[in-house]
Amino acid sequence: xxxxxxxxxxxxxxxxxxxxxxxxxxxxxxxxxxxxxxxxxxxxxxxxxxxxxxxxxxxxxxxxxxxxxxxxxxxxxxxxxxxxxxxxxxxxxxxxxxxxxxxxxxxxxxxxxxxxxxxxxxxxxxxxxxxxxxxxxxxxxx
Amino acid sequence: xxxxxxxxxxxxxxxxxxxxxxxxxxxxxxxxxxxxxxxxxxxxxxxxxxxxxxxxxxxxxxxxxxxxxxxxxxxxxxxxxxxxxxxxxxxxxxxxxxxxxxxxxxxxxxxxxxxxxxxxxxxxxxxxxxxxxxx
Numbered sequence: 667x668x669x670x671x672x673x674x675x676x677x678x679x680x681x682x683x684x685x686x687x688x689x690x691x692x693x694x695x696x697x698x699x700x701x702x703x704x705x706x707x708x709x710x711x712x713x714x715x716x717x718x719x720x721x722x723x724x725x726x727x728x729x730x731x732x733x734x735x736x737x738x739x740x741x742x743x744x745x746x747x748x749x750x751x752x753x754x755x756x757x758x759x760x761x762x763x764x765x766x767x768x769x770x771x772x773x774x775x776x777x778x779x780x781x782x783x784x785x786x787x788x789x790x791x792x793x794x795x796x797x798x799x800x801x802x803x804x805x806x807x808x
Numbered sequence: 809x810x811x812x813x814x815x816x817x818x819x820x821x822x823x824x825x826x827x828x829x830x831x832x833x834x835x836x837x838x839x840x841x842x843x844x845x846x847x848x849x850x851x852x853x854x855x856x857x858x859x860x861x862x863x864x865x866x867x868x869x870x871x872x873x874x875x876x877x878x879x880x881x882x883x884x885x886x887x888x889x890x891x892x893x894x895x896x897x898x899x900x901x902x903x904x905x906x907x908x909x910x911x912x913x914x915x916x917x918x919x920x921x922x923x924x925x926x927x928x929x930x931x932x933x934x935x936x937x938x939x940x941x942x943x
Contacts, residue, residue: 719906719909724825725837
């Protein structure tokens with residue numbers, strides 16, 4: 667088995683504000699991330715895929731297919747967007763990188779079957795770096 | 809405990825399956841199918857697993873590891889056209905997946921059973937990891 671990790675980049679803005687909390691609780695919890703007009707990041711997304719190497723092609727993952735899936739299901743929807751205002755999942759959920767990671771994982775999983783042949787390869791984990799200091803990983807086993 | 813040594817080498821390659829049409833090759837491998845080839849600055853991370861020796865405090869002498877990796881991988885592959893100059897790739901397509909497996913096979917005789925994984929970076933945006941046949 668091979669694990670292949672492909673890196674993608676996108677830029678987006680967001681504001682962290684939980685509607686169930688008061689103004690002062692939001693300021694205390696999210697700090698600068700609660701500033702009313704929002705702010706942005708250059709996100710780095712690593713997608714790790716695991717599978718056997720096809721003996722005919724020498725590939726575990728068809729990169730072109732992975733790039734198309736990530737482009738269509740992720741980057742088109744969130745690159746250069748305001749997450750709160752433009753991405754349906756964040757009309758209610760707070761666009762923390764935890765929730766953004768879960769949304770990206772859901773979007774990849776839902777498109778996986780049509781992008782790749784059955785049972786090969788498997789989405790293993792994703793890793794989102796919101797900045798170089800804040801990094802979040804979500805794997806297939808939770 | 810895991811111990812990782814990093815080395816780099818530069819090589820050219822082309823990813824084409826002669827049994828497939830030009831269009832199929834282009835669809836599968838993208839620009840890597842260009843028949844004249846292209847190159848990368850590869851970065852290789854070799855990871856060993858083991859407990860430190862009670863006398864030396866080391867999982868392995870890293871100078872020795874460096875010599876093995878240089879002899880087995882860097883010397884044969886650095887500044888070479890993999891398809892034409894490195895034996896397994898005269899018939900095996902030098903995808904990153906296959907290069908990682910060949911590197912594992914070159915290192916395993918000298919490093920087993922401590923060899924845990926090899927990670928090959930083709931560019932900062934693409935890497936593959938191989939953990940041996942058993943994994």
